[in-house]
Ligand SMILES: [Zn+2]
């Protein structure tokens with residue numbers, strides 16, 4: 320289950336559960352779409368993978384399973400900040416940005 324982290328790990332902007340700007344890698348490293356496009360170029364600095372839009376968890380559980388939804392499985396509140404320096408990020412990005420994620 321996704322933690323649904325509350326912020327971009329690079330620019331620290333808020334990414335609430337309903338945000339359409341939240342992007343995640345397969346490990347749920349979480350960044351805003353601006354940082355993914357302009358700084359990361361679809362390269363996660365931690366794992367080297369690509370990003371996809373974070374699915375929006377519904378507020379209420381209106382599917383078949385009644386104990387889901389944000390009301391039962393709230394979004395995470397712990398804020399994360401990338402441990403990589405800008406130089407480290409740029410090095411990984413320049414190495415991988417021209418390799419499509421499925422070839423990394
Ligand atoms: Zn950002």
Ligand SMILES: [Zn+2]
Nearest residue numbers: 344348363366
């Ligand atoms: Zn990652």
